[in-house]
Structures are given as C-alpha cells and as structure tokens.
Amino acid sequence: MTQISILGCGWLGLPLAKAVLKEGFQVKGSTTSAEKLATLEENGIQSFLLALDSNTVPDAFADFLTASETLIIAIPPKLRGKNKDYSDAHNNSFVKKIENLVPYIQKSTIQNVLFISSTAVYGEANDVIDEKTIPVPVTESGKQLLEIEQLLLANTHFKTTVLRFGGLIGEDRNPARFLAGKENVANPDAPINLIDLEDCIGIILKILATDTWNTTLNAVTPFHPSREVYYTEKAVAEKLIPPSFNHENPSTGKTILSDYLIEKLNYTFTKNPL
Template sequence: MTQISILGCGWLGLPLAKSLKQKDFDVKGSTTSTDKKASLETVGIKHYAIALETNTVQDSVPSFLDGSEVLIIAIPPKLRGKNKDYSDANKNSFVKKIQNLIPFIENSTVDKVVFISSTAVYGEANATLDEDAVAMPVTESGKQLLEIENMLLANTNLQTTIIRFGGLIGPDRNPARFLAGKENLPNPDAAVNLIHLDDCIGVIEAIMAQEYWNAVVNAVAPQHPSRKEYYTQKAIQEGLQPPTFDEETPSIGKIIGSNILTHKLQYSFTQPLL
C-alpha cells in the first residue's frame, strides 16, 4: 500500500485525503493545529500538527514524512498585494518556509512531490496561455509560488510535478456570492479560469496514477465563459442580485489552457462551469 503525506489538510487537502483513503492509500495529513485532529482520525488519516516556519522545523515533520513515497504540498502562501516585499527571511516568506523544509524531505522516504501552485504565476497577460507560456507574476504570492516551483523542479533528489490551479470553486466557495450585487465591475468580456474541487482531486489522482512527474500542469476547466455571463447566471441560479459591469472600457484578461491534462493525460473534467 502506497503511503502519502499531505501537508495542509484544509479546503482542498482534507477532501483529497479522504478520497485517497477510500482508494486504499495509507494517508498522513497535517494541519496547523490540533483542531482538525478528530475529523482526520475518524476516517483513518493520521494527524500531525505542523505549522511551517522560516528558521525551524517542528519535531513532528520527520515522522510525518517517514514511510511515504509521495508528499503533496497543499498550503496557500497567504500573501496579498502587488507591491509588498516578503522576500527576506521573515515570518511572511513562503519561499523560506518551503526551502527550510526541503532537507527534511530529501532525508525522508519521499521521492515524489506534488506542489499545488496557481495560475497567478502567469500575471496579467492578455492572451491564451498553456504550460509553455512564460510566467510573469505581478502579485507577491505569484512571485513566491514561481520561485518555489523553480526550486523544487531544479532539485534532482526529487521528482516534482507542479499543478497550477485556476480559481477554486466548490463547497464554501460559491461563485455566485463572489460578485453578487456589485456594480460597474471591470472586464465583462474577460474569460473566467476556474476549477471545481472535485476536479482538483481528480487531477491530482490522475497525475499520481499515471506517474506524470517532473512537469508543470495547468488545471483549469475547459469552459471559459465571460465574467459577465458566468457571474450573472450563477447569481440568478442562487436567487441573488446579479452584478453589473463596465461596458465602456475594453475588457482584458488571460485564458488558461490545460493542454497537458486533456491531451497527454486524457483527463476528462467532471464539473462543468455552467
């Protein structure tokens, strides 16, 4: 039985852990505190309380990694803003936290890593982009995610696959509530780049099942309705007031293609956006 460690059993990591457990994987899961210990252990997932730091690693990390072949890193960077500088070795540096963790991964039984990243690394390009596009992030979180991607991919001791998810939707992330009732929103004709939680899990499981390592994979639903169409329809479906949009200013925005998923891995998305 393959053992998998999931660093970050939150909105994505917890249902992923449950799905893998149902498929007879042995799963270890971490949260930043003991609050979710019961919810993991009642479904047979061994819980570890791990909060990443920039200068130290908690004593529980080696046992969390021990015996696992695959490590899935599913924790958000929690950085916001275009102009903030968190690049120094301070408590806000996501890069430093992952960098600090890598020697422990190298010294463990783990030889494969799945790192959950974001299409934010592509920045504000006004184009259709696939995995060959040059990443040019503008937000601090995007910049740090890209730096971590490159750091992991360059590590020859590990086989790493990066998954760049689009906007995440699903339980507790109802798209109808994002913009409902708002007025004069920009970019009505710009495409949305979203993915449902069920497909997030499906993509991760497909990559592991097909042993698709040492790669970057975009993961965005193949439907790309306009912002106006998508958020208006979703608001109506939920009985909410639809947003209004600025129709005078030309729309700009990128479209993310998931070419590797659909062509190489033959993955079929299960959750349509509309």
C-alpha cells in the same frame, strides 16, 4: 500499500486525503489547528500538527515524511491580509518556509513531490496561455509560488510535478457569491478560468495513478464564457442580485488552456462551472 503525506489538510487537502484513502493508500496529513487533529484521525488519517515558519522546521516534520513515497504540498501562501503592502513578505516568506523543508525531504523516503500552485504565476497576460507561456507574476503570492516551483523542479533528489489550478470553486466556494450585488465591475468580457474541487481531486488521483512526474500542468476547466455572462447567470440562478459591469474600458484577461493536462493524463473534466 503506498503511503502519502499531505501537507495541508484544508479546503482541498482534507477531501483529497479522504479520496486517496479510498484508493487504498495510507495517508499522513497535517493541520495547523489542534482542534482539527481529531477530525483527521476520525477519517483514518494519521494526523500531525505542523505550522510552517520562515526560520524553523516543526519537530514532527521528519516523522510526517517517514515511510511515505509521495508528498503533496497543498498549503496556500497566505501573503495577503495583515500585510497587504507586503512589507512583511520576507519574514512571512512562503519560499523560505518550503525551502527549509527541502533538506528533510531529501533525507526521507519521499520519491515524488506534488506542488499545488496557481495560474497566478502567469500574471496579467492578455493572451491564450499554456504551459509553454513564460510566467510573469505580478502579485507577491504569484512571485513566490513561481520561485517555489523552480526550487522543487530543479531538485534531483526527488521528482516534482507542479499543478497550477485556476480559480477554485465548490463546497463553500460558491461562484454565484463572488461578485453578486457588486457594481462597476471591471473586465466584463474577460474569460473565466475556474476549476471545481471535484476535478482538482480527480486530476491529483490521475497523477498518482499514472506516475506523472517531472512536469508542469495547468488545471482549468475548458469552459471560458465572459465574466459578465457567467457571473450574471450564476447570480440569477441563485436568486441573488447580479453584478453590474463597467464597459467603458476595454476588457483584458487571459484564457488558460488545460489541453496538455487532458492529453497527458487522458483526463476528462467532470464538473462544468455552470
């Protein structure tokens, strides 16, 4: 039986941990909430309270990795909110938080790292995007995600796969509510690039089952109607007020392809965002 450590048992990490357990793996999982430790244990997940810091590494991190073959990093950068101008981006550096962990990963039993990234690394490209497209991030989180991708992929002590998810939906992330009732919304003709939680988990399980390492994969449902069509239909279906869109300016937006993932993993997406 193989053991996996999941750093970040949140919106994605907890249901992922449950799914991995069903596949016969042993699972160690981390949370930043003491109240959530019991939830992890109740689900058969060996729990660890780990809050990452830019300057130090949690004492329990080495134990969190012990005897695991694969580490899944499933924590968001959290670079928005109180420091929207990113004036505190250095002290709140997601790059530094992950960089601090690398020596511990190198000394551990970890052979494979799966880093959950985002299509935000592609920035504001107005084009069709695949994995050969050179990322040009414009947000602070996109910039730091790309730097971490490069940091992990360059390390020869373990194999890394980077998984770039599109907009996450499912569970308590109902796309009908994203833009419902909003007015003068920009980019009505821009394509959507979303992925459901169920497919997020299905893709990760497929990566584990096929030992697909040392690669980068875009993970977006191959379904790209315009923002106006999609969010209007979702709002109407949920009996919400549809958004109104601004057609005065030309729409811009990228279409992110998952063709390489579909071929590489022989994966079939199961959830259509509609």
